[in-house]
Amino acid sequence: MLTLHHLGKTFNGKPALQDVSLDIADGTFVGVIGRSGAGKSTLLRCINRLVDPSHGRIAFDGTDITRLRGKALRDWRASCGMIFQQFNLSGRLDVMTNVLMGRINAIGLMRSLLEAWPEDEKMRALRALDQLDLADFAGQRAECLSGGQQQRVAIARTLIQNPRILLADEPVASLDPRNTQAVMDALRDLNKVHGITVLCNLHSLDLARNYCSRLIGMKQGRVVFDGTPEALTDDAIVDLYGLEANDVLDVAERASGRAKTLTPALEFAA
Ligand SMILES: Nc1ncnc2c1ncn2[C@@H]1O[C@H](COP(=O)(O)OP(=O)(O)OP(=O)(O)O)[C@@H](O)[C@H]1O
Numbered sequence: 001m002l003t004l005h006h007l008g009k010t011f012n013g014k015p016a017l018q019d020v021s022l023d024i025a026d027g028t029f030v031g032v033i034g035r036s037g038a039g040k041s042t043l044l045r046c047i048n049r050l051v052d053p054s055h056g057r058i059a060f061d062g063t064d065i066t067r068l069r070g071k072a073l074r075d076w077r078a079s080c081g082m083i084f085q086q087f088n089l090s091g092r093l094d095v096m097t098n099v100l101m102g103r104i105n106a107i108g109l110m111r112s113l114l115e116a117w118p119e120d121e122k123m124r125a126l127r128a129l130d131q132l133d134l135a136d137f138a139g140q141r142a143e144c145l146s147g148g149q150q151q152r153v154a155i156a157r158t159l160i161q162n163p164r165i166l167l168a169d170e171p172v173a174s175l176d177p178r179n180t181q182a183v184m185d186a187l188r189d190l191n192k193v194h195g196i197t198v199l200c201n202l203h204s205l206d207l208a209r210n211y212c213s214r215l216i217g218m219k220q221g222r223v224v225f226d227g228t229p230e231a232l233t234d235d236a237i238v239d240l241y242g243l244e245a246n247d248v249l250d251v252a253e254r255a256s257g258r259a260k261t262l263t264p265a266l267e268f269a270a
């Protein structure tokens, strides 16, 4: 169980997160939604301590994450795999080595620089690649893969750390629809098969509704919606996105005339 107690983060006197309290049960697939600047990335970054919260507390299975230092903090970061929009792979290195980089914390920087990877670690990396349908690409340079394949390599790199939680910050924002589906399906498989909790920032409401069991809507650093995709009503969408509400609805919904029902509410909101 991941618990956030009254979490807050201030940058240069401006609040990016305000009084965020959440309980996230193991195995949940959470979508974090909201406009640009709402605090979605800051929330994920506080959880893996890339950013130190200004207020409040984060606990995981009773351990106070906010107080971790040194090796305990490195171990925590390894156990919550972070996936970014830009993949963050080393393009010139082969796929296998990129995946093994996920184990630097466990193997040590020196051995990794010498590429003296233990055999069992190589097997582990191959298994992770296989799970993501990438075993055939193990020897190829990462930069030769498609965006969706590269993102799945990044997921494999976090998978070999045995993550308890995956924090994905707009993992499909730079992908075409086919690769988007492959990456979202891969996250769903890890969630369903391995029971890994996933927190995923998404700009697309359509994806959030299709893949997530719980949606957390953020606005100006606060949680203003917390519920199932079914509970996300048009009014809640207008509250979250304001004038951008129509833009975040998918093409199919617009084509079916659903967006028209939003227009009066938008005028009201404006
Ligand atoms: N390192 C930083 N220094 C200063 N301000 C920051 C920093 N990181 C975030 N902010 C500010 O905090 C607020 C929340 O930013 P955040 O990146 O969390 O939003 P977001 O919801 O992820 O937006 P987007 O959808 O554009 O990625 C914004 O006002 C942003 O300018």
Ligand SMILES: [Mg+2]
Residues within 6 Å of the ligand: 040, 041, 042, 169, 201
């Ligand atoms: Mg962001």
